[in-house]
Amino acid sequence: MSDHKAQETGALADRWRTNTHVPVMPAEVLELLGIRPGGTYVDATLGAGGHASLICAAVGAEGRVVGIDWDPDALRVAHGRLAEWGDRVVLRRGNFRDMGVILRGLGIRGVDGVLMDLGVSSLQLADTRRGFSFRGEGDLDMRMDPSLSLTAAQILNSAEMDELTSIFGQLGEIRRARALARAVIKRRQIAPLRTVADLAEVANEVLGGAGARRLHAATNVFRALRMTVNAELENLRAGLEEALRVLWPEGRLVVISFHSLEDRLVKDCFRRHEGRRMSLPEGGQRVVFDPPRVRILTRKPLIPRADELRMNPRARSAKLRAAERVENGA
Structure with missing residues (x-):
C-alpha cells in the first residue's frame, strides 16, 4: 500500500472511530444466522466490518466469511478491522446482486448464511465529502460506488x-x-x-x-x-433472489432494513418463496403454484431492544427479517 493510500485509510478509520460504528442488532443477527462452526457465511454489506468480525469469531478456525461491499473506502477500513482473522475472511468489491458470480470466483458453490444490512453506513455518513448527509458540506455525489x-x-x-x-x-x-x-x-x-x-x-x-x-x-x-x-430497490430485489440461490438447504438469510420500502420488498420476497398452501376437503393441505423455497423465521420483523437504542440511537428504525432455505426449493 502506498503512503498516500495508507494515510487515506488511516483518516477513514479515524472518522469511523469518531462516529463509533456499532453493528445493529448483533445478538439477533448471530442467533438467526444459526452460525455453525466451520460454516461459510457472507456479509453482503460489509461496511466497516462490525458484523463480519462477530461472524468470524463465531465460525471458528475452520469457518470462512466472505465480505462484499461496492464501496472501496469501506473495504479499506474493513480490511484493517478484520486483519486479525487472517485467512478466515476474504473481502471482495461488488454489489450483492452479483453474489453468485463473486462466490463462484472463489470456488464456493454454496453458503450456510447471508447477511444483508441495508442502507447507508455510518462510515459513509461520516465522510461529509460524499454528500450522503444533509448536515455535511460536500458535493451532491451520493454514489456508494464511485464508478457509477x-x-x-x-x-x-x-x-x-x-x-x-x-x-x-x-x-x-x-x-x-x-x-x-x-x-x-x-x-x-x-x-x-x-x-x-x-x-x-x-x-x-x-x-x-x-x-x-x-x-x-x-x-x-x-x-x-x-x-x-444507487438503484437501491432494483439491486435489493435482485440481491434477495441471488442470496436464496447461493444458500445451501437449511442456510439462512438475515436482512436488516431501515425504512418501509426496503422492509416491504423483503417481506414480499419471503412470502412469495414460502409457497402457498390450499386446504383439501378431505383434510390436510397441498402446495399450489411454485414449491416453497424458504421457511420464514420472523413472522413479524424484530426491532432493536431498548438497551441497544440507548447505546446506538441510529438503530431506531431498524427492522430485521430472516428466512431459512428449505430442502425441496428449486
Whole structure:
C-alpha cells in the first residue's frame, strides 16, 4: 500500500472511530444466522466490518466469511478491522446482486448464511465529502460506488418535473413531492445545485425544518436521491433472489432494513418463496403454484431492544427479517 493510500485509510478509520460504528442488532443477527462452526457465511454489506468480525469469531478456525461491499473506502477500513482473522475472511468489491458470480470466483458453490444490512453506513455518513448527509458540506455525489455514472447533482439538474416528483414521492414518501420538484427546477434555472447545502436549503424552504417532527425535512429528500443514484430497490430485489440461490438447504438469510420500502420488498420476497398452501376437503393441505423455497423465521420483523437504542440511537428504525432455505426449493 502506498503512503498516500495508507494515510487515506488511516483518516477513514479515524472518522469511523469518531462516529463509533456499532453493528445493529448483533445478538439477533448471530442467533438467526444459526452460525455453525466451520460454516461459510457472507456479509453482503460489509461496511466497516462490525458484523463480519462477530461472524468470524463465531465460525471458528475452520469457518470462512466472505465480505462484499461496492464501496472501496469501506473495504479499506474493513480490511484493517478484520486483519486479525487472517485467512478466515476474504473481502471482495461488488454489489450483492452479483453474489453468485463473486462466490463462484472463489470456488464456493454454496453458503450456510447471508447477511444483508441495508442502507447507508455510518462510515459513509461520516465522510461529509460524499454528500450522503444533509448536515455535511460536500458535493451532491451520493454514489456508494464511485464508478457509477450519475451523481445526485446530475439527476437534480437534468431530471424533468415528473421524474423528480416520482423520486421524491415514491422513494422519499414526501407528500409535497411536486412542490419540491418545482422548487428544484426553479432553483437550477438560477444556478445548478451542486452542494449538500444547496439541496438542504430548497428542502427547508418547501418542507420546513425539523420543527416538532422527529426527522428533519431533508432526511427523506436525501434518502430518495441516494436510492435513485444507487438503484437501491432494483439491486435489493435482485440481491434477495441471488442470496436464496447461493444458500445451501437449511442456510439462512438475515436482512436488516431501515425504512418501509426496503422492509416491504423483503417481506414480499419471503412470502412469495414460502409457497402457498390450499386446504383439501378431505383434510390436510397441498402446495399450489411454485414449491416453497424458504421457511420464514420472523413472522413479524424484530426491532432493536431498548438497551441497544440507548447505546446506538441510529438503530431506531431498524427492522430485521430472516428466512431459512428449505430442502425441496428449486
